[in-house]
Amino acid sequence: MKRKVTLKQIARELDVSISTVSKSLRNSPEISEDTKQKVQAFAKLYNYKPNNIALSLKNKKTKTIGIIIPEIVHHFFATVISGIEQVANENGYNVIVCLSDESFDKEVINMEMLATGSIDGFIMSLSKETQLKKDFHHIVEVINQGMPVVMFDRITNDVFCDKVIIDDQMAAYEAVDYLINKGFKKVALVTTVDYVSVGKLRTEGYLKALRDNNMMAEEDMIVKIEDIDNCSVKIERLLEEQKPDAIFAVNELFAVTCIKLAAKMGVNVPDDLSVIGFTDGIISQFSSPAITTVSQNGIKMGRSAAKMLIDRLEMEEEDEHYRTEVIETHLVERESTPTL
């Protein structure tokens, strides 16, 4: 087992100074061709690679991006990471991933852990608990220390930083408008509790679409789901008592759950009921029927977030002007809505 070789070892071996070795390897004109050749050959032979940690310490930059997201077993977040990783890779950055598990405390701990030198900047999406508590001091703190933060999807307006989002309200609006234009009169909404920012925005889009089409929003046509594991009763009650002819669900899990429950009650999708989901993930693609959905391009969001962060990291004088990029969405029509 040959351990990693350092400048010092090469220097000792070749009987020159450390700086001579370093300069030779970086092809400095200060060093004679002779010496350079010798050093470079030796370095190649022993497969010398400069130590990243030492470089990080010296340069005060780690070339590493910290990602903090609620969970990773989740199609959307996985695609975002994928997008981030692409751009990071193209620019010589690594990504270090931390999971908040929807917990405020874990989010704080992870941020503090990474903020002490491990990374150059953050890309993050808020945990539910953080959105509920509205406590963002940990984020403000790292920003004040001069570390750039880019937030995506689950963001807050209480923190000034770069952001990447979709227009949740508009996207929901268009989906619901689409249903209404298809002639549906009783469009229900299956959404999250209000403190989840994106859920709230999508709910607002639903309401606005109804209003603009002169339709009344009815309390009973809206179900808010706190916990996916026991939401069946609420949805079943909706289907039974209200008999909606269309449902807009704010994520694909809700959408597929609606379809499954409907099927169990003998309600056929799309013949008796149309369903539109949100987020074009695996479920929407492979469930039967395949689900019409608002596509939210995670790769693009990730790429965009990474680009914004790296741009900010690599500009010389810092810019107090933060940007919010809005990624466009579009409706993917599949089998859960009428085809004509």
Place this chain on the structure above:
Amino acid sequence: MKRKVTLKQIARELDVSISTVSKSLRNSPEISEDTKQKVQAFAKLYNYKPNNIALSLKNKKTKTIGIIIPEIVHHFFATVISGIEQVANENGYNVIVCLSDESFDKEVINMEMLATGSIDGFIMSLSKETQLKKDFHHIVEVINQGMPVVMFDRITNDVFCDKVIIDDQMAAYEAVDYLINKGFKKVALVTTVDYVSVGKLRTEGYLKALRDNNMMAEEDMIVKIEDIDNCSVKIERLLEEQKPDAIFAVNELFAVTCIKLAAKMGVNVPDDLSVIGFTDGIISQFSSPAITTVSQNGIKMGRSAAKMLIDRLEMEEEDEHYRTEVIETHLVERESTPTL
């Protein structure tokens, strides 16, 4: 904006030496209570946290685990990361994730990038291209440099290191045996090309199950899929010409594709055809019908891999004795096989 404070700054401010500050913060008995109090108060006030990079350089350990996997937008790999992250977190480690994108070159580059000091050890699953080329020099190299590697799922026997796998052959055997015991006579196999190690093992399990039940394996009952995007014709031909009464698919994507194609041809699952998949992911759970599948516990694999790696990292004298842990699987019975 207040930048991060260092020992040196505290020392200057309090007019003591750097070492006094360091010792005070670590509660050394060498320092008087008075001074300790003063320093600790000051440090707390300015929210001092030791710089990770400097610590890494000094201690020659980064408390970071490198993960290299083929892709992340993939339920199984996401669950494995999740498991790794759990154990890593419990032990004060961070994880840095690199994607090989099924490319040999990217796998090599990523490994070399991380191997130069950024991490303490690897957890990885081989890319398809690497399995095809059978070139593992990059892995052997980092191991020879004294950096521990744990391989999971897509492994090779050509490298000596810790491994975490499932018994692919046995799991496949049991699934096929299950089908045969249900009375099915024409059990087809939808698998990958041979160089994917897990695919090959599952194929062998299928063949062995047939043999042990005195059934002939027929060439025409086996389809090997190279590229998921245009596999329809092969599967349709299988369904049409062979009319199998059961299919064992080596992953859930193949399974759901079979079901969808069957449905299009008027073949009902499970009435006319039974299907068993592999990997209990989102697709299996939410497709209609929900798919009976061999469950491969990604969380457990990830946890196990992380534990093996950290154990090895934290033991004082190094152990040349490598372990291979086999995670148990079990069949999750759902709607794509007969219920009685």
Place this chain on the structure above:
DNA sequence: TTTCAACACGCAAACGTTTTCGGTAGGGCG
């Protein structure tokens, strides 16, 4: 022969820690 530039290289600082070793001052004791 002296002087000066150019060339080739080494020294040392710096990044932020931790830790070993050494040093100083004061007090107690003989």
Place this chain on the structure above:
DNA sequence: CGCCCTACCGAAAACGTTTGCGTGTTGAAA
């Protein structure tokens, strides 16, 4: 008064780099 011990603190090395600057040698020009 002298010695030693203890309590407290600082200097410096070490981790592996990069780089500005100083220095020595050489050759050529004066």
